[in-house]
Amino acid sequence: MSRIGLVGAGRMGLPIARRLAAAGHEVTALARTDDARERLTAAGIEAVADIGEVADAAADLLLVVVLTDEQVREICLTGPLPERIRQGATLVIHTTGSPRTTQDIAAALEPRGVTVVDAAVSGGPHNIAAGDLTLFVGGPAGIVDALSPVLSAYADPIIYAGTQGAGQCVKLVNNALFTAQIGAVRAAVELGGRLGVQEQALLSALPHASSDSRALAGAARRGSVEEFIGSVAEFVGKDIATVRAVAAELDADLGPLDPLITYGCTTGQSAG
Incomplete structure (x- = not known):
């Protein structure tokens, strides 16, 4: 004990x-x-x-x-x-x-x-x-x-x-990648819309294909990307700001993650 x-x-x-x-x-x-x-x-x-x-x-x-x-x-x-x-x-x-x-x-x-x-x-x-x-x-x-x-x-x-500090670094990278994936799912839904495919139909289909991810699965469960973003923004938004701050301190380039982070989720507080 x-x-x-x-x-x-x-x-x-x-x-x-x-x-x-x-x-x-x-x-x-x-x-x-x-x-x-x-x-x-x-x-x-x-x-x-x-x-x-x-x-x-x-x-x-x-x-x-x-x-x-x-x-x-x-x-x-x-x-x-x-x-x-x-x-x-x-x-x-x-x-x-x-x-x-x-x-x-x-x-x-x-x-x-x-x-x-x-x-x-x-x-x-x-x-x-x-x-x-x-x-x-x-x-x-x-x-x-x-x-x-x-x-x-x-x-x-x-x-x-x-x-x-390494545990924090892994979590921050995880949240950056997760949020980038949310941004990619949003972009995919927009592309599908331009091609004439409804969002719910696309979200029902893609989890069964090679594009599947936890972000995609979450959006599919919610029925829309925007609903999913609203459900996770509170818990990852602050962490994304921390990723940017830490990267800036190290003079590191976030590369393709950074615009997708902004695209996917920018606000809120982390619960833990």
Whole structure:
């Protein structure tokens, strides 16, 4: 059994906490409202109102599952958490963001005896509930191996990507490629329209051919590309902005991905 703290018991964090508690781990989570406290307590999770108490309780592991990269920096670099997280604990960042954020937090916390791991997620609450959330993980290989039995309470596969920040890089590339594919599907539908093929007919046919992809399958399920874009924009838009920012820092050329990213999806926030 591990003693785990969790900050961000929302859309993704709450089902993660539930799976960990069901697996026999002792979980303490931040809850700032009565509703959040009731949901956590009902799942056998200790709910506390102060983030410092979460850090105190996280003897083995502290999970950060908040919305934005800016929130991760605020939580992990300022306030009580960096002062009170215990020596020997591991901090796992599930929020998708800049790899530099992970590296900055590691530089601040590791001299205090805290190991920092980025474990960007691919999937949603239904994947957590089924125990098959995908994690792209960056950090010391031995630490990641030691964490895997705990993370496997809600994640499978757990994919080791390399050093700190590498998990975030893989997730950002994934979202760039996914969004580029959405843009390509939109272009295909427009071409089909010019050729006289209705969108629904095209979306029903193409998933059975060599052009199939997860983006195409999602659009087919929704019945239109625009409906699908609306359903995913909230969760990938911020990540696309991060891809551009990281590429600019590295003076990297996104090539054909960049215009398709803009074409496919440009707005919204990441859930995790």
